[in-house]
Amino acid sequence: xxxxxxxxRYQVTQFxxxxxxxxxxxxxxxxxxxxxxxxxxxxxxxxHYYDKDFNNEADTPxxxxxxxxxxxxxxxxxxxxxxxxxxxxxxxxxxxxxAGGNEQYFGPGTRLTVT
Amino acid sequence: GQQLNxxxxxxxxxxxxxxxxxxxxxxxxxxxxxxxxxxxEGPVLLIALYKAGELTSNGRLTAQxxxxxxxxxxxxxxxxxxxxxxxxxxxxxxxAQKLVFGQGTRLTINP
Numbered sequence: 001x002x003x004x005x006x007x008x009r010y011q012v013t014q015f016x017x018x019x020x021x022x023x024x025x026x027x028x029x030x031x032x033x034x035x036x037x038x039x040x041x042x043x044x045x046x047x048h049y050y051d052k053d054f055n056n057e058a059d060t061p062x063x064x065x066x067x068x069x070x071x072x073x074x075x076x077x078x079x080x081x082x083x084x085x086x087x088x089x090x091x092x093x094x095x096x097x098x099a100g101g102n103e104q105y106f107g108p109g110t111r112l113t114v115t
Numbered sequence: 116g117q118q119l120n121x122x123x124x125x126x127x128x129x130x131x132x133x134x135x136x137x138x139x140x141x142x143x144x145x146x147x148x149x150x151x152x153x154x155x156e157g158p159v160l161l162i163a164l165y166k167a168g169e170l171t172s173n174g175r176l177t178a179q180x181x182x183x184x185x186x187x188x189x190x191x192x193x194x195x196x197x198x199x200x201x202x203x204x205x206x207x208x209x210x211a212q213k214l215v216f217g218q219g220t221r222l223t224i225n226p
Contacts, residue, residue, distance in 0.1 A: 031212050042203060042216035090157050102146040102207040104214060106157035
């Protein structure tokens with residue numbers, strides 16, 4: 001019954017080695033988000049897709065990219081991970097087509113370790 | 116930018132006690148959301164509030180949307196061990212589909 005699925009749950013990558021995190025959803029929501037969360041902090045929005053429209057946050061480093069090939073899937077690409085990119089990465093969805101459209105539903109997250 | 120001030124930052128209580136936490140802002144929000152996050156997991160939506168003055172319950176949890184639209188509180192009654200975690204408030208102002216998060220309240224329960 002999982003609604004927002006993230007794979008893998010744990011990812012280890014080497015410094016500078018590109019890595020891709022994936023998110024899929026069964027909710028058919030039109031908005032998908034990627035957040036970065038570091039220990040004991042609130043989630044920090046990196047970017048979001050409103051349907052196919054990409055919306056980048058002003059302070060998101062160029063090192064972070066995203067793709068949304070269809071409604072159900074969204075990917076986070078980190079082109080050259082640095083030690084400071086080690087964090088939990090959270091995917092979330094919401095739907096502007098439904099009542100309660102401001103509610104965001106999160107996946108379980110991917111814990112990224114950079115060695 | 117918009118900020119939410121969430122307090123307290125941490126709470127240490129005995130099992131069975133009631134808990135109260137709140138979020139305040141200098142900005143008006145049209146939606147307040149409360150999330151709980153367990154270690155190593157994503158936040159889970161507990162309660163959503165859409166109208167000023169609205170009081171909503173979800174089991175032992177009760178949350179209210181402040182009349183001024185600048186604050187919200189979450190109460191947990193008769194706490195149990197599985198209530199342990201970090202609770203986040205989040206506000207939405209309309210327009211861009213983004214949430215503003217509070218800093219979180221870490222709840223620890225002594226059995």
